[in-house]
Amino acid sequence: MSDIRKELKRSKILSALIMLVAGLVFLIFPNTSLAIAIRCVGAIAMIGGALKIFSFVRSGDRSSVLTVELILGILAVIVGLSLIANPGWPVQFLNVIAGLFLVVIGAANLINSVKYRSMSVGGLLDFVPYIITVVLGIILFSNPWGSTVMLVRIIGVFIIYEAVADIFAYTRYRE
Numbered sequence: 001m002s003d004i005r006k007e008l009k010r011s012k013i014l015s016a017l018i019m020l021v022a023g024l025v026f027l028i029f030p031n032t033s034l035a036i037a038i039r040c041v042g043a044i045a046m047i048g049g050a051l052k053i054f055s056f057v058r059s060g061d062r063s064s065v066l067t068v069e070l071i072l073g074i075l076a077v078i079v080g081l082s083l084i085a086n087p088g089w090p091v092q093f094l095n096v097i098a099g100l101f102l103v104v105i106g107a108a109n110l111i112n113s114v115k116y117r118s119m120s121v122g123g124l125l126d127f128v129p130y131i132i133t134v135v136l137g138i139i140l141f142s143n144p145w146g147s148t149v150m151l152v153r154i155i156g157v158f159i160i161y162e163a164v165a166d167i168f169a170y171t172r173y174r175e
Helices: 005-029 030-059 064-085 088-115 128-142 145-173
Strands: none
Touching: 005 030, 005 128, 030 064, 030 088, 030 145, 064 128, 088 128, 128 145
């Protein structure tokens, strides 16, 4: 095998090993992983906001377009600081909204299924997906942080699976 192919194989295996470690971190430390990810988003928002503010101050132009950019920059810095200081609030907020959405959608579909059950061919099985949707919505709504931790663990399992599959595939290539 050529040197380029060998190097590519090593690179792919190394990438898969890094993903394996990342998946294990997600699986074993979901709270920490989530907090770090949210804080990174907060830092990016702060940097972007600070750049907008710096650009406004440096330009000297006070047009309405740049004033809007200044306001957006200030908001980005505030949101970034908020995410860094308390990384749990966006997750909880989004899960509560998602939970309410699932309950409403599941209940509406369940009501429609009951209303039109005479046209159904599946009988009671037609109701199962909508009941599951409502139950998942209630879980999300009632325990927003816990459901997010479970989601991070599931993501970790998928990352581990992909990494192991990649390692297996790349180690089977002949040199």
